Amino acid sequence: xxxxxxxxxxxxxxxxxxxxxxxxxxxxxxxxxxxxxxxxxxxxxxxxxxxxxxxxxxxxxxxxxxxxxxxxxxxxxxxxxxxxxxxxxxxxxxxxxxxxxxxxxxxxxxxxxxxxxxxxxxxxxxxxxxxxxxxxxxxxxxxxxxxxxxxxxxxxxxxxxxxxxxxxxxxxxxxxxxxxxxxxxxxxxxxxxxxxxxxxxxxxxxxxxxxxxxxxxxxxxxxxxxxxxxxxxxxxxxxxx
Amino acid sequence: xxxxxxxxxxxxxxxxxxxxxxxxxxxxxxxxxxxxxxxxxxxxxxxxxxxxxxxxxxxxxxxxxxxxxxxxxxxxxxxxxxxxxxxxxxxxxxxxxxxxxxxxxxxxxxxxxxxxxxxxxxxxxxxxxxxxxxxxxxxxxxxxxxxxxxxxxxxxxxxxxxxxxxxxxxxxxxxxxxxxxxxxxxxxxxxxxxxxxxxxxxxxxxxxxxxxxxxxxxxxxxxxxxxxxxxxxxxxxxxxxxxxxxxxxxxxxxxxxxxxxxxxxxxxxxxxxxxxx
Numbered sequence: 001x002x003x004x005x006x007x008x009x010x011x012x013x014x015x016x017x018x019x020x021x022x023x024x025x026x027x028x029x030x031x032x033x034x035x036x037x038x039x040x041x042x043x044x045x046x047x048x049x050x051x052x053x054x055x056x057x058x059x060x061x062x063x064x065x066x067x068x069x070x071x072x073x074x075x076x077x078x079x080x081x082x083x084x085x086x087x088x089x090x091x092x093x094x095x096x097x098x099x100x101x102x103x104x105x106x107x108x109x110x111x112x113x114x115x116x117x118x119x120x121x122x123x124x125x126x127x128x129x130x131x132x133x134x135x136x137x138x139x140x141x142x143x144x145x146x147x148x149x150x151x152x153x154x155x156x157x158x159x160x161x162x163x164x165x166x167x168x169x170x171x172x173x174x175x176x177x178x179x180x181x182x183x184x185x186x187x188x189x190x191x192x193x194x195x196x197x198x199x200x201x202x203x204x205x206x207x208x209x210x211x212x213x214x215x216x217x218x219x220x221x222x223x224x225x226x227x228x229x230x231x232x233x234x235x236x237x238x239x240x241x
Numbered sequence: 242x243x244x245x246x247x248x249x250x251x252x253x254x255x256x257x258x259x260x261x262x263x264x265x266x267x268x269x270x271x272x273x274x275x276x277x278x279x280x281x282x283x284x285x286x287x288x289x290x291x292x293x294x295x296x297x298x299x300x301x302x303x304x305x306x307x308x309x310x311x312x313x314x315x316x317x318x319x320x321x322x323x324x325x326x327x328x329x330x331x332x333x334x335x336x337x338x339x340x341x342x343x344x345x346x347x348x349x350x351x352x353x354x355x356x357x358x359x360x361x362x363x364x365x366x367x368x369x370x371x372x373x374x375x376x377x378x379x380x381x382x383x384x385x386x387x388x389x390x391x392x393x394x395x396x397x398x399x400x401x402x403x404x405x406x407x408x409x410x411x412x413x414x415x416x417x418x419x420x421x422x423x424x425x426x427x428x429x430x431x432x433x434x435x436x437x438x439x440x441x442x443x444x445x446x447x448x449x450x451x452x453x454x455x456x457x458x459x460x461x462x463x464x465x466x467x468x469x470x471x472x473x474x475x476x477x478x479x480x481x482x483x484x485x486x487x488x489x490x491x492x493x494x495x496x497x498x499x500x501x502x503x504x505x506x507x508x509x510x511x512x513x514x515x516x517x518x
Binding site for chain 2: 050052071072076093102153155
């Protein structure tokens with residue numbers, strides 16, 4: 001089981017404090033949700049963990065290895081995969097080529113990495129995109145593009161997957177399919193950590209929730225407990241006058 | 242897009258000329274060294290790509306190319322200064338006199354086809370896919386473990402190998418090289434060839450080279466008029482055929498093929514998609 005241990009993580013942009021000393025431990029055998037209002041620091045947390053930003057202070061350990069401030073590609077190689085807030089792909093390439101690139105680089109991983117895919121077709125079948133293998137992704141419908149984002153991330157053989165609002169822009173049916181897909185990925189041994197605004201989806205998918213507010217962690221625990229936490233209710237619904 | 246490719250050819254050409262003058266090496270002996278020197282220079286040219294992109298990168302490479310031209314023109318005896326350097330004839334290989342113009346042409350054409358084949362093999366390999374992934378979405382490629390900085394400089398160095406061989410061939414073909422051959426203006430012509438012919442294709446640059454070099458000769462267009470024509474052609478291609486001439490020809494061919502298939506079906510000819518029920 002892989003562990004991502006974040007301690008006292010602080011990230012500032014000039015005078016703006018995006019993360020004000022966050023402590024979170026994420027195990028790859030759980031499905032963890034990160035929620036919080038806009039600007040609470042959720043995406044900054046992912047970006048700092050994944051090497052897009054260098055932390056101002058604090059430590060990030062992945063399986064005991066200090067990854068704080070390491071380049072994004074090295075962190076990716078260590079088995080920490082991610083998706084992005086915007087649906088991302090390699091637009092001029094076909095769906096097959098998109099996942100092939102991920103598989104080719106994922107196959108070089110060391111021990112402790114996630115499931116190994118024998119071919120692009122196997123992975124496309126797993127995510128339900130086999131019918132679109134030859135399509136160029138720039139013309140794909142948005143729902144499929146979101147699903148492809150997960151496929152590309154899984155192709156990199158992550159032991160832990162950080163998903164940044166993978167359900168944003170999806171309709172209800174597509175969201176249900178996404179939940180189903182992420183559950184199946186988790187059954188293969190991939191740890192799931194997901195950011196989303198859709199509290200219903202998070203409650204259905206996650207066993208544990210972390211709530212961020214203005215860069216601070218204000219709650220961390222089982223879903224029911226967190227959603228009934230007065231501090232969380234105040235953040236989401238506003239305090240009493 | 243880089244606007245410094247002529248400079249990389251210059252490294253290859255001047256390496257060949259200096260090796261010939263100082264060490265007596267012939268074209269074949271100098272070729273791998275020219276390629277290596279141009280590749281190393283390309284690595285330096287490519288370093289700014291780690292920090293900047295788009296127009297800024299194009300301008301930076303253009304400036305580097307111009308700096309090289311100025312350095313060559315002020316290099317004293319080592320580079321032959323503004324008057325440049327002379328080279329000996331290519332000589333004879335397996336009884337074929339390569340100095341004869343038609344034979345030189347065939348030699349250069351052979352190298353061109355080898356280069357195109359190499360480019361095709363690279364583009365369709367796993368390495369080529371990795372490079373395309375960086376071009377398409379660098380951030381996503383990085384998240385998958387692709388060392389994009391290393392690959393970007395590596396791709397530049399790879400292109401430098403081709404430029405070095407080209408410079409070596411050009412130097413021995415012209416038998417006299419001077420700094421003006423490798424300035425920013427020449428790089429602009431190379432970029433024009435790529436844009437007119439079709440970027441991101443194997444045959445596009447070849448088509449562009451034919452348009453820019455052969456056509457004005459065949460049509461006997463005045464050099465000044467041809468520059469005006471290039472400008473107008475570039476505007477027309479950018480606005481009407483953004484994928485270049487080769488891409489437009491490919492699309493036109495597909496359209497005609499589709500139309501003909503449709504007509505065959507109407508005429509009752511066998512059509513794989515037709516139902517007999």
